[in-house]
Amino acid sequence: MRELTYVARRTVEWREAPDPRLQGDGEAIVAPVAATPCDVDSAILAGHATRRQPHMQYSVDPPFALGHECVARVVETGDAVTTVRPGDLVVVPWSINCGSCGRCRAGLTAHCEAVPYMTMYGAPIGGSWGGLFSDLVRVPYADAMLVPLPTGFDPVAMASAGDNWSLAWRLVAPHLRARPGARVLVVARGSIGLYVCDIARALGAREVRYVDPEPAHRELARALGAATAESLEPLPRGFDIAVEATGRVDQLALAVKSLAPEGVCESAGNHFRPGELPLLDMYLTGVTLRIARDNVRAHIPDALELAASGRVSPEKVVSHVIDWEDLPHALPQKHLKPVFVRSDA
Numbered sequence: 001m002r003e004l005t006y007v008a009r010r011t012v013e014w015r016e017a018p019d020p021r022l023q024g025d026g027e028a029i030v031a032p033v034a035a036t037p038c039d040v041d042s043a044i045l046a047g048h049a050t051r052r053q054p055h056m057q058y059s060v061d062p063p064f065a066l067g068h069e070c071v072a073r074v075v076e077t078g079d080a081v082t083t084v085r086p087g088d089l090v091v092v093p094w095s096i097n098c099g100s101c102g103r104c105r106a107g108l109t110a111h112c113e114a115v116p117y118m119t120m121y122g123a124p125i126g127g128s129w130g131g132l133f134s135d136l137v138r139v140p141y142a143d144a145m146l147v148p149l150p151t152g153f154d155p156v157a158m159a160s161a162g163d164n165w166s167l168a169w170r171l172v173a174p175h176l177r178a179r180p181g182a183r184v185l186v187v188a189r190g191s192i193g194l195y196v197c198d199i200a201r202a203l204g205a206r207e208v209r210y211v212d213p214e215p216a217h218r219e220l221a222r223a224l225g226a227a228t229a230e231s232l233e234p235l236p237r238g239f240d241i242a243v244e245a246t247g248r249v250d251q252l253a254l255a256v257k258s259l260a261p262e263g264v265c266e267s268a269g270n271h272f273r274p275g276e277l278p279l280l281d282m283y284l285t286g287v288t289l290r291i292a293r294d295n296v297r298a299h300i301p302d303a304l305e306l307a308a309s310g311r312v313s314p315e316k317v318v319s320h321v322i323d324w325e326d327l328p329h330a331l332p333q334k335h336l337k338p339v340f341v342r343s344d345a
């Protein structure tokens, strides 16, 4: 089979690899049918994650198989797998998790104790599990990891459900439940922020303001019901919830400074360069800041339930639908949210 392999800055290529095989009776082999880059893949493709700097505990050096967001078709299952069968369409979560250790049972699926720390698809951390832009993928804990895609869902629209779409749900939905009608600020650069706009509006935010220098992203945010701005100057104080998904500490600092007293800020993280936060200002305002790798498997079902309600439009964020064979050429291009589809799987 082929693995789409990140080999150098802005360069990916197909490389041959042995077909993955079941290594236990609780495992599955799946074939991605609709896969899409996570927002952090743009940073990886731009070389930001490989720059060895003293502050970076982990860096991911090429070559490695890329991709960690897809809807896949189950090809083969071990005898002990009960929740999915060959032929099923499934959401594949970005991180590997066993479902039965203490942390998994507590919902901390990004911190599973059964596998090496930070184990995930699409980056060579915690072992090599391949990427979801590969022709075939081994899923080690199939019952715990895979989520059947409900009937009627479009795999293209939900290609991001294993990461960015469900992450966006987690960044804003629980906070809006605790603060109905809150004012929501979104400082972003890609799909996550746009999904957040859509979800926040659907869940009754009084105001959603989207900040992004990219005009096309702002236009899409307006179509999703948000007011938009190119930058956070002047500082728009008074938001109850701020979501930062830029990977830039200066933007995170502005987001926390935009909060109302006792406001909450969620960051999608991946700040590959260091920076400073206005801690005294945050103290005086009373800011709750959460910056966390997403325990996505725990809330994929909640995020899918919202998608099933028809109140959101994840398909609007899909910028291009591109044939699987065009991955090496098309993935390095700066598209918002291209989805790569296989007709043969």
Ligand SMILES: [Zn+2]
Residues within 6 Å of the ligand: 038, 039, 040, 068, 094, 163, 164
């Ligand atoms: Zn991701």
Ligand SMILES: [Zn+2]
Residues within 6 Å of the ligand: 097, 098, 099, 100, 101, 102, 103, 104, 105, 111, 112, 113, 114
């Ligand atoms: Zn676990």
